[in-house]
Amino acid sequence: MGRPREFDADDALQAALELFWRKGYEGTSITDLTDGMGITKPSLYGTFGNKEELFRMALQRYEQNYMAFFWSALEQPDARTVAFDILRGFVNAQTEECNPGGCLVVNAARACSDAALEIHKTIVERIQVGQKALARRFERAKREGDLPADSNPEDLARFIMTVAQGTAVQASSGAGRDEVYRLVDIAMKSFPG
Amino acid sequence: MGRPREFDADDALQAALELFWRKGYEGTSITDLTDGMGITKPSLYGTFGNKEELFRMALQRYEQNYMAFFWSALEQPDARTVAFDILRGFVNAQTEECNPGGCLVVNAARACSDAALEIHKTIVERIQVGQKALARRFERAKREGDLPADSNPEDLARFIMTVAQGTAVQASSGAGRDEVYRLVDIAMKSFPG
DNA sequence: GACGTTCCATACCGATCGGTATAGAACGAT
DNA sequence: ATCGTTCTATACCGATCGGTATGGAACGTC
Numbered sequence: 001m002g003r004p005r006e007f008d009a010d011d012a013l014q015a016a017l018e019l020f021w022r023k024g025y026e027g028t029s030i031t032d033l034t035d036g037m038g039i040t041k042p043s044l045y046g047t048f049g050n051k052e053e054l055f056r057m058a059l060q061r062y063e064q065n066y067m068a069f070f071w072s073a074l075e076q077p078d079a080r081t082v083a084f085d086i087l088r089g090f091v092n093a094q095t096e097e098c099n100p101g102g103c104l105v106v107n108a109a110r111a112c113s114d115a116a117l118e119i120h121k122t123i124v125e126r127i128q129v130g131q132k133a134l135a136r137r138f139e140r141a142k143r144e145g146d147l148p149a150d151s152n153p154e155d156l157a158r159f160i161m162t163v164a165q166g167t168a169v170q171a172s173s174g175a176g177r178d179e180v181y182r183l184v185d186i187a188m189k190s191f192p193g
Numbered sequence: 194m195g196r197p198r199e200f201d202a203d204d205a206l207q208a209a210l211e212l213f214w215r216k217g218y219e220g221t222s223i224t225d226l227t228d229g230m231g232i233t234k235p236s237l238y239g240t241f242g243n244k245e246e247l248f249r250m251a252l253q254r255y256e257q258n259y260m261a262f263f264w265s266a267l268e269q270p271d272a273r274t275v276a277f278d279i280l281r282g283f284v285n286a287q288t289e290e291c292n293p294g295g296c297l298v299v300n301a302a303r304a305c306s307d308a309a310l311e312i313h314k315t316i317v318e319r320i321q322v323g324q325k326a327l328a329r330r331f332e333r334a335k336r337e338g339d340l341p342a343d344s345n346p347e348d349l350a351r352f353i354m355t356v357a358q359g360t361a362v363q364a365s366s367g368a369g370r371d372e373v374y375r376l377v378d379i380a381m382k383s384f385p386g
Numbered sequence: 387g388a389c390g391t392t393c394c395a396t397a398c399c400g401a402t403c404g405g406t407a408t409a410g411a412a413c414g415a416t
Numbered sequence: 417a418t419c420g421t422t423c424t425a426t427a428c429c430g431a432t433c434g435g436t437a438t439g440g441a442a443c444g445t446c
Contacts, residue, residue: 002422003412026220027306030404040424041405051404106362113220124366158363158372159379166359169299170351173317179351186352189383195392196442223434233394234435244434 009047012037016048017058022100025055025108025119055108055119059126062104066093070130079141080193083160086134087184090164094171095180102172106165131161148192156191163187202240205230209241210251215293218248218301218312248301248312252319255297259286263323272334273386276353279327280377283357287364288373295365299358324354341385349384356380 015037019028030051034041048054069089076082094102109123138153140146147153167180208230212221223244227234241247262282269275287295302316331346333339340346360373 001414001420003414003424005423006412023307024305027309029306029402031402040426042407042424042426045405046423109362109366112217113222113225114216116220127366152375155372155375155379158368159376162359162363162376163355163380164359165362166355166357169302169358169362170355173302173320175351179348182345182348183352183355186348186383187356187380190379190381194390194444196394196444198393199442222432224432233396235394235396235437238435239393 005043005047007037007039007043012039012044012047013054013057013061016054017061017104018100020055020058021062021102021104021107023107024112026112026116052119056122059104059122063126066099066104067130069093071133074133074137078193079138079146079156080188080191082134082137082141083156083191084184084188086160087164087167087187088181091167091171091177091180091184094168095175095177101174103165103168106168107172109165127161127165131157134160146193151192159187159190198236198240200230200232200236205232205240206247206250206254209247210254210297211293213248213251214255214295214297214300217305219305219309245312249315252297252315256319259292259297260323262286264326267326267330271386272331272339272349273381273384275327275330275334276349276384277377277381279353280357280360280380281374284360284364284370284373284377287361288368288370294367296358296361299361300365302358320354320358324350327353339386344385352380352383 016033019032019036023032030041030044033051033054034044037044039047044054048057067089069092070086073082073085073089076085090103093099105123105126108119109127112120135154135157138147138151138156142149142151142153147156163184167175167183170180170183209226212225212229216225223234223237226244226247227237230237232240237247241250262285263279266275266278266282269278283296286292298316298319301312302320305313328347328350331340331344331349335342335344335346340349356377360368360376363373363376
């Protein structure tokens, strides 16, 4: 009952996601959002609550639609394939032609004004979740003899995540996919096995 | 002649530098700046022109006072020492207790609002300058037989800069120096020699 | 000590920020 | 046809953005 909304909420959220991805959280204004999503301010607030809630929904959608490779990569049989698939997956997302450059999470992770402290905390937390899951996967690999006994799973996980974050900066600065692929190949030389 | 200014322009610029370092370009407001620098708005505009000029002066000071290691590292005798010194130098600056976390350049390098496009271009350009200088140094190393004949100096330079940018993200997310040191050690395993 | 100059304090500028109040338009139910 | 509900359009809110105009205070010079 009541008047049906004239826009598709899913399409609108996707548009918001891409704006946040390209311009960061604070770099994207409400006007940017309403223009890009093709809706008015009352529609935005009525449907998505406010800017912060909208960003969190966009972040969730981003993780579901663009970072899914991460969790399937964890299921690869050996640690080296896990690491390679994760790096390749990040680079693919970061350098996809039809996507904005870089990584939404890293783009929003930078130090910003005090007003967005909660967003910053969430972002850092999301990175940590991934990093810890990867560390646990490498611990298992070490137990299974897949990684050397003297290797440090936590350090290796941090290394992979750091390279991924570095490639995100490169990609949002305009680096091409092939160049970043070669980067991944170099980084993988550091990886045991 | 005229009334002497009541503040030290150098101290004020240093304060501005640290604010931009911690909060990025757009995350730092004029009020943040005047508060942190301990001066009034007319003093700021009279002495430094405007926000953008102030940022450029802070950037220049940053490169002189915190990135000087980069250019001296290029003068190290072999490519491996060059690479290691650069990574260590970045990490030192990024994780110095008395400094804000991360790297001013990387913190300002992410995508941000359209208003700061010129700043963004400058930042990307500064990164490219360093990366190209490093690539030239590695080309020399290759000619001198210091790097293998099949190595790609440009790719190696991009790899080192990418790791440095990744460590900046880590450091601005609160990673400690020792952890990031171990990261550098892992990354250096990828480096020839 | 009057003067030109330079700096500082305050108050102000238009524009934009995130967010909302109000009123009308479009529906299903009756 | 009318009513309650839910959407949209417009206009508006106080706060803050980067930047400036104005008026007086502190100097060197004469």
